Amino acid sequence: MKKIGYILVAGLLISACSMEPQLTSSYSEKIAWSSEANAQMYANEFYSLLGSNYYNDAVSDDCCSDIMKSNDPASDENYFLYGTIKVSQDSNPLFNNWSWGHSWALDVCRFIDNMNKFGTELSQEFRDYLEAQVRWFRAHVYFEMAKRFGASVVIWRELPPMGTKDYERCTPEQCWDFIEEDLDFAIAHLPVTNDAGLLTKGAAYGLKARAMLYAGRYDKALPAAEETAKLGIYDLEPDYAKLFQYRRVQCVSKESIAEFGFSYPSMSYAFDKFYCPPGDGGYAQVSPTENLVSMYQMADGRDFSWDDPAMAAAPYEGREKRFYASILYDGCTWKGRTLDMTPGSPDGIVSGGNSTTTGYYMRKLCDPSQTEGFIESDLTFYYMRYAEVLLIRAEALAQLGRVNEALPFLNEVRKRAGFTTPLSASSKSEFMKLLQHECAVEFAFEGHRFWDLRRWGIIKQTMNNTKRKGVKPVEEGGVRTYMVFSADNKTIKYDDKYARFPIPLSEMQRNEAMEQFDEWK
Numbered sequence: 222m223k224k225i226g227y228i229l230v231a232g233l234l235i236s237a238c239s240m241e242p243q244l245t246s247s248y249s250e251k252i253a254w255s256s257e258a259n260a261q262m263y264a265n266e267f268y269s270l271l272g273s274n275y276y277n278d279a280v281s282d283d284c285c286s287d288i289m290k291s292n293d294p295a296s297d298e299n300y301f302l303y304g305t306i307k308v309s310q311d312s313n314p315l316f317n318n319w320s321w322g323h324s325w326a327l328d329v330c331r332f333i334d335n336m337n338k339f340g341t342e343l344s345q346e347f348r349d350y351l352e353a354q355v356r357w358f359r360a361h362v363y364f365e366m367a368k369r370f371g372a373s374v375v376i377w378r379e380l381p382p383m384g385t386k387d388y389e390r391c392t393p394e395q396c397w398d399f400i401e402e403d404l405d406f407a408i409a410h411l412p413v414t415n416d417a418g419l420l421t422k423g424a425a426y427g428l429k430a431r432a433m434l435y436a437g438r439y440d441k442a443l444p445a446a447e448e449t450a451k452l453g454i455y456d457l458e459p460d461y462a463k464l465f466q467y468r469r470v471q472c473v474s475k476e477s478i479a480e481f482g483f484s485y486p487s488m489s490y491a492f493d494k495f496y497c498p499p500g501d502g503g504y505a506q507v508s509p510t511e512n513l514v515s516m517y518q519m520a521d522g523r524d525f526s527w528d529d530p531a532m533a534a535a536p537y538e539g540r541e542k543r544f545y546a547s548i549l550y551d552g553c554t555w556k557g558r559t560l561d562m563t564p565g566s567p568d569g570i571v572s573g574g575n576s577t578t579t580g581y582y583m584r585k586l587c588d589p590s591q592t593e594g595f596i597e598s599d600l601t602f603y604y605m606r607y608a609e610v611l612l613i614r615a616e617a618l619a620q621l622g623r624v625n626e627a628l629p630f631l632n633e634v635r636k637r638a639g640f641t642t643p644l645s646a647s648s649k650s651e652f653m654k655l656l657q658h659e660c661a662v663e664f665a666f667e668g669h670r671f672w673d674l675r676r677w678g679i680i681k682q683t684m685n686n687t688k689r690k691g692v693k694p695v696e697e698g699g700v701r702t703y704m705v706f707s708a709d710n711k712t713i714k715y716d717d718k719y720a721r722f723p724i725p726l727s728e729m730q731r732n733e734a735m736e737q738f739d740e741w742k
Contacts, residue, residue, distance in 0.1 A: 254340040257347055263332065264351050267358040268419075270325065272481025272602035275490040276586050279668025280507055285315065286670040286680075288513035288661060290689050290708055292506055294573040302684070304714040310741055311726040319374075319725050322366040326377040329359040334380050353410035354420050357428065360403040363396065364432045368672055371721030371738070372396035372436070387734035390724070397436040404429040413452055423452050424479040427605045430613045435676055443617035446610050449478065455607040457637045462546035465585050467601045479604035489597035498549065498582045499575055500567040501556060502594060508579040509548055509665070511690035511705060516662050517544035522642050527705055536692070536703055542639045547665055549582035551694045551703075556592045563694045570693055572710070579691030579708045585666055608634050608663055612656065619652045631656060634663060653677070675720065685715040 253263050283289040284298035291298040297314045300306045308316075332355050340348055366374045372393035381388070391399070407425035415421050426449040433442035449455065458464040458476040467474060469482035483489050497503030515525050517540050519532070525540070527533050537550050549555055551562040560568050562580045570580055588598045611630045618627035624646055631652075632643040646652035660673055674680035691708035694701055723741035 250335060250339045254336065254343065257343060260336070260340060260343060260347075260351055264354050267325075267329070267332075267355055270358055270361060271479070271604050275481075275483075275492045275600075275602050276666065276668070277492065277495075280496070280583075280586075280666055281315070282668040282671045283666055284507055286674060287683055287687070287689060288510055288516075288665055288670050290508050290510050290579055290691075292508055292571075292573060292575065292578045294710070299709075302713045302715075303709075303711040304716075305711075308716075308719065308722060310723040310729065310737065313722055313725065316369050316722045317725055318365055318369060319728055322362040323375060323377065325362045326359050327380065329355045330377050330380045349410040350412075353407040353425075356403040357407040357411070357420050357425055360400045360407070360428060360432065363400050363403075364428070364435070367393075367396050367400065367432075368435065368675075369722050370724065373721070373738075375735075387732050389734045390736070393436075397432070397438065400432050400436075401429065401441065404432070408448075414454065418482070420479075423449050423455065424605070426452075427478045427610055430610060430617075431605070434613050434617060435672075437620075439617040439620040442613055443621065446614040446617065449607075449610045450614070455610070457607055457611075457633070459637065461543055461637060462585075464603075464606075465546070465600065466588075469599050469601060476607045477601070477603055477605075478607060478610065481602040481604065483599035483601075485599035486597065489599050491595065491597050492600075493587050493591055493598060494595040496583055497587055497591075497595075498555070498560065498568045498577070500558065500560070501591075504575045505577060505582060506575070507583065508577040508691070508708070509581040509583060510579050510708060511581075511692050513661065513665060514544070514548060514550070514581060514692070515690075516658060517541055517548070518640075520639055522640050533703070541662075543662055543665075545584075547583070547585040547662075549584045551580060551692075555584070556589060561694075562692075563696065570691065577691075579689070580693055580703075581691070583666055603667070608637075612660060612663070616653075616656055619649050619656065622649065624649055624652045627652060627656075631659060634659060638663075680719075681715050681717065684713050687713050689713075 253259055280289065281298060284291045284296070285301055293299070301308070301315055306312060333352055336343075336348055336351060340351075363374065373390045374396060375388045376391045376395060376399050378399070404425050407420070408422055408429070411420050411422045411425050413422050426445050430442050430445035430449060433439070433445060436442075454475065455478060456475040458474045464474055464476060469484055493501075493503060495504045495506050497505065499505050515527070518524055520539050520541050525532055525536070527536070537552060549560055551560060553560050560582075562577065563569050564571070568576065568582070570577055572578065586600070588600055591598065611634050615627040615630035618624070618630070628644065628646065632640075635644065644655050646655055657673070657677060657679070661670060664670070671680075674683055688707040688709035688711075691706055693704045693706055695704050718740045721738060724735060724737055728735055729737060
């Protein structure tokens with residue numbers, strides 16, 4: 222395959238590889254490094270870092286933004302947005318990954334240390350390949366921490382000396398440099414393609430492009446995105462809806478740069494049970510908002526507006542392709558029935574609980590073939606798609622003042638959505654508004670929105686002192702109309718301090734050299 226994909230069965234099986242690991246009830250370090258197969262199995266433990274929870278974490282992150290709402294009034298996501306429970310150094314249930322990230326980073330250091338001690342019989346080329354894989358994962362966990370803690374964490378380049386326990390956090394520049402260093406090593410030593418379903422050079426270029434974009438290092442994000450494209454093996458899937466219906470054994474999409482594939486029935490997930498409408502027997506834990514739905518333009522490229530009488534009379538007709546691939550709405554056909562969102566119907570609006578609170582359900586990411594109850598499924602999780610690389614390329618060019626060069630990449634993504642008239646922009650600010658809109662609809666439910674709003678510096682103006690919107694069907698005299706309403710019963714409060722989250726209290730108590738961020742003291 223020309224991407225990464227994982228077949229996980231009691232660990233991770235390298236399905237297209239001739240290497241046979243030595244089987245035993247326990248492994249000594251000598252056995253773990255006695256062959257390429259055993260060493261690769263040791264490295265495989267890091268692959269569980271991606272996608273094993275399917276899109277649950279991504280959906281949770283989107284519920285902290287304007288495009289998605291948790292239907293449970295007492296969910297952590299709603300409590301975070303309403304300020305019901307204040308984020309603090311001893312309470313940060315949604316975004317504290319400090320221990321997780323540093324623990325995995327130390328595991329990478331331990332892997333490399335053990336390889337240097339016990340893997341000397343392996344070829345240098347294979348050792349470099351193993352190190353490239355685990356350093357990619359170290360870059361991944363540091364990137365996830367950098368997003369949350371302002372890129373000021375503890376850098377673990379190697380295992381610390383025994384007995385040492387106090388470490389200062391690094392500067393943001395040092396953190397981004399370290400992520401870049403790991404990814405450059407991965408780029409140098411990972412293959413372009415990998416039939417074993419493991420990491421590739423494209424995954425390393427892609428993550429570097431993403432990380433450097435977040436870092437504001439546009440002069441480095443751009444060439445990384447360009448090099449991803451130059452590999453010549455990635456392209457957009459012609460059918461956006463089909464992309465999210467590939468099962469592991471079917472997944473041949475050139476759009477996938479990094480993915481996690483489930484091997485049913487050995488490894489699968491129960492996503493649909495928790496997110497499908499109650500008429501399916503699902504728990505309907507989340508609902509897309511009208512804020513998002515209004516972003517889906519008409520098929521001819523016009524913006525949708527409730528102030529337009531014709532659009533308001535038939536709001537779900539004539540919209541762009543991604544709308545129909547992503548949203549379940551009043552009157553649509555789903556699993557052989559017509560959804561009715563009026564209060565009191567099986568799928569109707571409620572104020573809170575296991576049904577929609579906005580008048581919408583997710584369609585994207587859900588499996589329409591599950592018509593007789595729910596079985597665990599095996600649709601593909603995409604860590605990175607080629608569409609993201611195109612939009613990273615566009616954003617980096619615009620930020621470097623090259624708006625005219627950026628527009629073709631934005632329009633390439635829109636062309637797949639069915640738009641035939643290219644967009645234009647005369648300034649960086651005008652272009653960024655177009656790109657921000659495109660990212661919201663293209664990556665809906667994939668976990669980008671909350672983080673994008675933060676890094677663009679527009680999350681407070683987008684979220685603070687607002688309520689997310691829903692749409693309620695109203696039947697009167699045989700005529701069905703729609704009423705826009707506030708789906709939140711409390712006003713959203715977004716604090717400036719959330720630009721970076723606090724270092725957890727447990728770390729402050731354990732590490733005497735650690736200093737809390739000034740705004741969280």
